[in-house]
Amino acid sequence: MLPHPKKVGTIPVGNNSEEVKKTNEIKVAAPLLAPLDIEGKDITADALHTQWRFARYLVEDRGAHYFFIVKENQPTLLEDISFYFRNNQSEPEAVEITAGEHGRIETRKIWRTSELNGYLSFPHVGQAFAIEREFINKRTGKVTKNLVYGITSREEKEADGDRILKVIRGHWTIENSCHYILDWNYDEDRCRIRTGYGPENITRLRKFAISVIKSKKVYSVAQKMRELSFYVRAVFDYLKMTKKFQMAIND
Numbered sequence: 001m002l003p004h005p006k007k008v009g010t011i012p013v014g015n016n017s018e019e020v021k022k023t024n025e026i027k028v029a030a031p032l033l034a035p036l037d038i039e040g041k042d043i044t045a046d047a048l049h050t051q052w053r054f055a056r057y058l059v060e061d062r063g064a065h066y067f068f069i070v071k072e073n074q075p076t077l078l079e080d081i082s083f084y085f086r087n088n089q090s091e092p093e094a095v096e097i098t099a100g101e102h103g104r105i106e107t108r109k110i111w112r113t114s115e116l117n118g119y120l121s122f123p124h125v126g127q128a129f130a131i132e133r134e135f136i137n138k139r140t141g142k143v144t145k146n147l148v149y150g151i152t153s154r155e156e157k158e159a160d161g162d163r164i165l166k167v168i169r170g171h172w173t174i175e176n177s178c179h180y181i182l183d184w185n186y187d188e189d190r191c192r193i194r195t196g197y198g199p200e201n202i203t204r205l206r207k208f209a210i211s212v213i214k215s216k217k218v219y220s221v222a223q224k225m226r227e228l229s230f231y232v233r234a235v236f237d238y239l240k241m242t243k244k245f246q247m248a249i250n251d
Helices: 017-033 052-061 075-086 161-186 198-215 221-230 232-238 242-250
Strands: 042-045 065-070 094-101 104-113 127-137 143-152
Touching (some): 052 065, 065 161, 075 104, 075 127, 198 221
Antiparallel strands (some): 065 143, 104 127
16 A cells, blocks of 8 residues: 655764764754643653654653654654554545645545553654645646655554644645745745755754744735845834834944
8 A cells, every 4th residue: 555665764863964964953942842831731752752752752751742744864763663554455544635725735644553552662652644745737748756764752542633634744845935935035945055063054044034934914925025135224123123223323
């Protein structure tokens, strides 16, 4: 029913700068959540954060629940989950169709199981799941599919297929909208900044700028960016910094 994922190996640990950045990003996740009341809440994160320590922090220390996507950074976990689902011939538990987003029709199907709970080498697993996504380009008719696997600390009685789809879709929506805006307005994929922490830092600045614009409830981020780029003084007015700057000049 479901395809076999590409064979993967372990990620080497050493002085590789990219690996250090990833490790640091994991350490940053918990402090970011520290001031928030997340007890009983569902927490989603990138596959990079599908880590033992982060899962235990969420469940044991904060009383929250995780919904993690499993990818190549957890090769054993990925292989165990994918092996189960590619030998499962059952019909999907839930199917969800979304039309109109970026000129395409998206269909999401989900399968889930609790039979792996005592077998998977990961803390507080309540169930594992597989989600198949099919995209149809409404203009060309081209069909593409991808398959993702995941785990959650929510047990089957707490989160059925529809709920898992909703939670994961919410995470993807945020990710896609952010990446789409970054690429469309900043052409980020062709950015020439490559050295050290430059790529991460410039992305953080761009995300900050987008967040500020979004906080003003604008109709179009792209349109507002164009308006502000034509008139630099408007940037200070937009940020309500004009008065503050004027007082500094007068002093």
